[in-house]
Amino acid sequence: MAKKVGPARALDAGEGVVRLAPTWVPRSFCTPGQRIRLHPDDYFALGPRRGGINERWLSSAVRADNGELTGPDEGLSMVVDPEGLVPFDEFVAAHGAALVGERLWRQYRRWPMYSKFFDNQRALPLHVHHRDHHAALVDKPGKPEAYYYPPQLNATLGEQPISYLGLQPGTSKDRVLDRLKGFGRGGDNRITDLSLGYRTQLGTGWDIPGGVLHAPASVCTYEPQADCDVFSMFESWSNEREVPEELLWKDIPGPRRGDHEFLVELLDWEANVDPDFFANRFMAPRPTVQSRADGEDDYMEKWIVYRSPRFSAKELTVFPGRSVTITETDAYGAIVVQGRGTLGSFDVSAPTLIHYGELTQDELFVSAPAASAGIRVTNTDPLESLVVLKHFGPGNEQLVADRPTALVSAPDNGTGGR
Numbered sequence: 001m002a003k004k005v006g007p008a009r010a011l012d013a014g015e016g017v018v019r020l021a022p023t024w025v026p027r028s029f030c031t032p033g034q035r036i037r038l039h040p041d042d043y044f045a046l047g048p049r050r051g052g053i054n055e056r057w058l059s060s061a062v063r064a065d066n067g068e069l070t071g072p073d074e075g076l077s078m079v080v081d082p083e084g085l086v087p088f089d090e091f092v093a094a095h096g097a098a099l100v101g102e103r104l105w106r107q108y109r110r111w112p113m114y115s116k117f118f119d120n121q122r123a124l125p126l127h128v129h130h131r132d133h134h135a136a137l138v139d140k141p142g143k144p145e146a147y148y149y150p151p152q153l154n155a156t157l158g159e160q161p162i163s164y165l166g167l168q169p170g171t172s173k174d175r176v177l178d179r180l181k182g183f184g185r186g187g188d189n190r191i192t193d194l195s196l197g198y199r200t201q202l203g204t205g206w207d208i209p210g211g212v213l214h215a216p217a218s219v220c221t222y223e224p225q226a227d228c229d230v231f232s233m234f235e236s237w238s239n240e241r242e243v244p245e246e247l248l249w250k251d252i253p254g255p256r257r258g259d260h261e262f263l264v265e266l267l268d269w270e271a272n273v274d275p276d277f278f279a280n281r282f283m284a285p286r287p288t289v290q291s292r293a294d295g296e297d298d299y300m301e302k303w304i305v306y307r308s309p310r311f312s313a314k315e316l317t318v319f320p321g322r323s324v325t326i327t328e329t330d331a332y333g334a335i336v337v338q339g340r341g342t343l344g345s346f347d348v349s350a351p352t353l354i355h356y357g358e359l360t361q362d363e364l365f366v367s368a369p370a371a372s373a374g375i376r377v378t379n380t381d382p383l384e385s386l387v388v389l390k391h392f393g394p395g396n397e398q399l400v401a402d403r404p405t406a407l408v409s410a411p412d413n414g415t416g417g418r
Contacts, residue, residue, distance in 0.1 A: 010081040011095060016370025017344045019080040020088070020333075020363040022354060025055040025064050025116075029247070031239050033119040035153050035220040042356035046071075053356075054121075059333025059365055059391060060114035061089040065229040075229070077114075080359060088365075100331045101368030104393050112141075112227050113311040115333060115391040117153065119220040123160040125235035125243050126192050128266050130251060131210035135230050137253040145225035146283070146305040147216065148205035148313065152337040152350070152387065157200060158218025164195040165206065165214050165281070167272040173264050180234060180260045183248050188237035196277070205283045207307035211268030212281075222335075224311040224391045232266060283307060285315065289402045298322040299377075303399065304389070312396045316377065318386040323378040328371035329397040332390045336362040339386035341379040344370070348388075 010018050024038065028051035032043045036056050043052045050069060057064070057075050064075030078085035088111070097105035104112065118124075132142035147163075167176070171194050182189035192215060198206075200219045208214050210226075213234060233247035249257045256262040274280060285302040298319060305313035318324055318341065340349035349361045366375060379386035392399075 008094070009083075010079050010086065010091075011099070011367065013082075015345055016367040016373070017346060017375070018091070018365050018367075019346060019359075019361075020059065020365055021078040021080055021085055021359055022363065023057040023060060023075060023077050024053045024356060025057055025075050026051045026053045026066065027055065027120075028066070029233075029239065029243060030054045030124065031121040033121040033156075033158050033218065033220055035156070036117045036119045037153075037351050037354050039353050039355045045356040054119045056117045056119075058115040058117070058335050058363060059088070059111070060116075060227070061092050061111045062114060062227045062229070077365075079365075095367075098369065099365075099367045100393065103395070103397075104331070104368075108394070110227070111331075111393065113224060113391065113393050114227055115222060115224040115311075115313070115335075115389075117220060118216065118223050119153075120216070120218055120239075121158050122218050122239045123158075123162070123164070124216045125233050125238035125247075126164055126195060126213055126215040127231050127233045127235070128213050129208075129210050129228075130230050130232070130266060131268065134266055135210075135228065135251070137256075138230070138251050140230045140251065141226060141228045142210040143226045143228045143230050144207075144209045144308050144310050145223055146205060146207050146308060146311065146313070148222040148224075148283070148304045148315075148389075149200055149202045149219050150222050150315075150337050150389065151202045153220040153222075154202055160218045161200040162197040163200065163206070163215065163217040164192045164197050165208070166196060166212055166274065166277045167194050168196055169273050169275040171273055173269070176267070177260055177264055180248075180263050183234075183236040184245050186236075186242070189235065191235050198278070203285065205304060207281045207283060207305070209268065209271060209308065211266060212271050213267065222313070222389055224305050224313045226310050232263060234263070281307070288314065288398075294324075299324040299326075301326070303402065305391075306399055310394045312392045312399045314390045314392075316388045316390060318377050318379040318388075320379055320384060321382050323376060325374045325376050327374040328366070328390075328392075329401075330392050331368040331371055332366050332392045334364045334366060334388050334390050337387050337389055339379060339384045340381055341377065341386045343377050343388070344375050348386075350387075 129143035
């Protein structure tokens, strides 16, 4: 029999579960908040002109788009194999449905989401991610995303723990257009004057569909999202410096560059000026049906991202010295944010400090067959809870069955409606 290649060996050795290496991403327009457990000496490990590392990407089969200096595998997760690292996109391609599940493989032929820790000392500029029909003009998929604020990574909230989301009800398109035209005049175009600010509540989050303006707070945020890095920056001043105008036109098709009215077209207007924006986009955690049925003596599991049809996420807490077998309908990525124990055959622990390039025991990917068979999770600590965040792809079947209420939005149909 032929010797198995790395991808097959790694998946078999972990009984359908694989370990992933940390994936660090810099942003030239951001200031690291230094809460993602990277060593303080390593936040600028990629050298001059790259900016500081303020993101860790999780279960990513896509590459970051950081301009001409972007590394060849930047943003791409790596599977840890005894003989080296295997790029996650190659790993997914090698296993297909045996990894991500028949349903997702049949529809997408890839792993169609990733998550990240976003960690900026200051607020990000107000920007928008394209919906599918606009992103297709630059050969990319659209990008909805979601936020969850994990208490474990937020001992401090940074310099501006307020997120600007959407637009004030009654805002006119002409007012937005005027602020966009002011981008190139220098200084602050003050576009956030037209938005609404929301104070951060740790342990909660937001649903941000494509086409909705947002300037995330200076809080370390767990962000499940579609597998793309498409955006347009609408704010000209952030982090006490000007935002390069090239970021305003970053993912705008050539014939429409310089066309400020096209930028306004990127916006899902109804969603941005929704007078019930909070009710329709805010996400408080909701216990899963199974967790409540099991009595929550050994563990507690909550839906923390549940409004988007493109991804979802849970928070699993296993209490000190307890064990539980968790069964899922879908494949998922997992990141440990607190405690230590075992997940399947793997030792897991939340790291205290990580040097750039080091491996850790906090990130795994669970294949669809292993998830449906059930994964035994044990907290080996007698005092501290084990907390794991789990991110899923589109159309999670268990979420549909649980229906925290009728909170799963309709897919983007290109009409601007919800």
